[in-house]
Amino acid sequence: MSKRRPRGRMLHGLHSRIVTARVTLWTLIVPPTVWAVHFLFAYLWAAVSCEKAGRFASFPVLFWAGTALALALIVASALVAMVQKETPGDPPPHDAGTDTDRNRFLATATWLLAGLSFAGVVFTALPVLFLLDCR
């Protein structure tokens, strides 16, 4: 821990806040939930604007802003999870019945889910990049 001294006071405060943050089943599902919300809005946005306006490319800015926000949230939760999954303490293979190992496990799973969700959001965004009308 002391080797990777975070820069500056503020960052340090943030870092220690993250390390001690509570990890639960709810935080585990944050990244995929972001994917789900983004997907739902993308679908509704395309369906409603195609039905009602006959075109969807009229306000893609909104879509890209939403996508950027979703990706940012996923990356943020990945960063938090990354710090937490390195929580020092118990020895490998980290499958013991201790607080540390339980936290590391949840953090690792969150981190992996963030990766999958990131790919999911990018997958969702690609069609919009290439298809510009409702045909």
Next chain:
Amino acid sequence: MSLHDQDDPALRAAQEDRLRKVWEPPSGLFFRWTDTNNNRVGIWYVLTAFCFMLFAGVLALVMRTQLAIPANALVSANLFNQLFTLHGSVMMFLFAVPMFEAVSIILLPQLLAARDLPFPRLSAFGYWSFLIGGVFVSGSIFFDAAPDGGWFMYPPYTTRTDMTGLGADIWMLGLSFIEVSSVAAAVELIVGVLKCRPPGMRLNLMPLYAWYILVVAVMILFAFPPLIAGDILFEMERLLNWPFFDPTRGGDPLLWQHLFWIFGHPEVYIVFLPSIALFAMMIPTFSQRHLLGYPWIVLAAVGTAFLSFGLWVHHMFATGLPKISLALFSAASEAVAIPTGVQIFVFIATLWAGRVVWSTPLLYALGSIAMFVIGGLTGVMVAVAPFDWQAHDTYFIVAHLHYVLIGGTLIPLFGGLYYYWPLITGKKLSDRLGRIAFWVLFAGANLTFFPMHFTGLMGMPRRVFTYPAELGVSGLNLASTIGSFLTAAGVALICLDLALSPRRQKAKRNPWHGGTLEWLAHPDDENWGVRSVPLIESRYPIWDQKDFVKKVDEGRFFLPDAEEGRRETIITTVLDARPLAVQRLGGPSVKPMITAVALGSVFILTTYHMYWAALVGSVATLAAILWWLWTGTAEIPEKDEKPIGHGIVLPLYLSGSASPGWWAMFITMMADATAFSGLVFGYFFFWTTHPVFPPHGAGMEGPGVFWPMVAMTLMLAAWGLTVAARTANRRGGVGAARGLLGLGIVLSLAAIGAGLAGPWTTALAPSLHVYPAMVWTLVIWTTAHSGVAAIMQGYTLARSLAGRMTPKHDADLRNITVYMHFMALTAIVTYATIGLFPGVA
């Protein structure tokens, strides 16, 4: 009691006597069926689902015989329609999903070293509902009355009563009934995994099977309700002529397709993930090492669960939706291959790293993975929209879905059967017969379904009762038919093996040398589950913890006794499984069976349009439920707490968010809210498909703003009063709480009137157009919930008056408050939508 006490054999024998007496199964010709113990109910459940599978298999053989040669006349077109509809529906609704739940009801308590699941009577209720509904639906074919619209029952033909008989109603109502029991089982399993783990089994030590159960049960919770919402609309159209799916009156058949596939696609993963869960138990045993990549498996399970809800439109690629929508769903469909692949690689890696012990269950596991991968590849193909336009509704799809289902559900279940048979009967099945059966089955399934890829690509549509020789698919079809009989022979061999089992010797304990808790089971098992509830320190305690089995057997862990003569299990916290309380469990009872019969009568009588009788059935159901709850739940214990060993003393009563009952209510209401959002989705769906919505004209102007707002206010006030009653009661203000609840009942009842007054006073005519029909549906849904709210408030008031609810023992009031939160949300959404949205649109 200290560790030393357990050294005394006389004490242990006395404890065992008490446990044996408490867990003694009921006997007698009738009363044996009132048992609620998970090992009994689970076995009935498994056997019943297995019989439905065999039945649906026979239907398939009839179909294949018909298709063996071109222009065959073995069965009529009409009967053929009934055959494939019933085959698909039975396999999906009466075999795949219930089988998962049945197996889990047997296994979960063992995996968690719990004495039973938290609500054993709910399991029994689920089983009886399943049996009644299943026999009702399956039996219809013997009266030439089976549903014939395909397992997805697409309107508009299926909603037309001049074109379909009772079959469609039997499908809708019979299967709705079963969906209710599936949701009930899901609630049971979720609470079981979250709250009934043994002390020390933190989330990261949970057996992977439990992770999968949790994920799959949550999926059931969100997947089935949209279908229930669709069923409601469907039956309203058939019974009352409300035009939800009738385009001539503003309806749209595509709404059904959306609701069906929002359920239908997650469904395919609901039936596939449990098989992966079985592998996750078998593979470590047969490589004699911990499973590699535990978090990766959790990633895969959770990731698949989420992604699978973003795929439904890939079943609707050919319906003319905008390409952009298709592309979004195509992309998500390709993404879901990632977590699926991860699981398979984890298994391969574990086998690679361990010392593989070749065995029959492992053979089934590996064979099924091979088949599943082929199906997964064709899945990725049809998820590409342009390819799907060619393949849709051809035999190519039949090939795809059977590869994934046989590789992903059927063969894994047979593998699980060989693996877990010793757990259930104490005997092993024959390795030799098992292997022969596997190869026959495997060859048969491939011979049946591989040619279908070509049959489909050469142009043979699915669901046709015959085909002309000129199509050039006769040879392929004959191959498929031969293959299907070979498959059946494989299944018959497995049945033979099962039939020979009673003549075989008992196996030794833990015959595969597994490391997880279910292998504590003894060949001559007692009914009590585990002798004592262990402290868990490892993912594979039998391998890793010293003298583990011996200590469990000698009652050296927790709860080794049943001093008060009650069935009990330990309740722990969600994250870390810290002991919280001892839960008293319901014993054998006729109440679940009676409730299931009463509820079944409602569905069955409605099918035959016997509405008055159905009403009587509803009242009987309500009475049965209240009786059951009143006598069997939230009982105030005779003392506050009891010791469970090692100096730990636990309370005997829990209320609020620590208690299983609260979780059950919360989870049930999540399902309820999901069904409701299916209906709301319908409202806004029609808004998008109509240029002007709400439309104008006689019978369509309404429901106005006034009454919806009154209804919303009343319901919110009723909610506020309930919350206030909870707080008052907590603080000891019993009288105040009773007054608040009484007033709450009045307001809930008034909200029913006010809610109905909106569409009533504006004379909205539901059979005229889909808009009034949609408004009425939302209002009926919400006012019915207000009625339930009034009943709950009345029930709680009565409990308080009867002294069964006190300031300290307030579980009832805490639980109905959860209901009221959801109620308030429902009222806000409904009344804002119908009252305010027309002004905005």
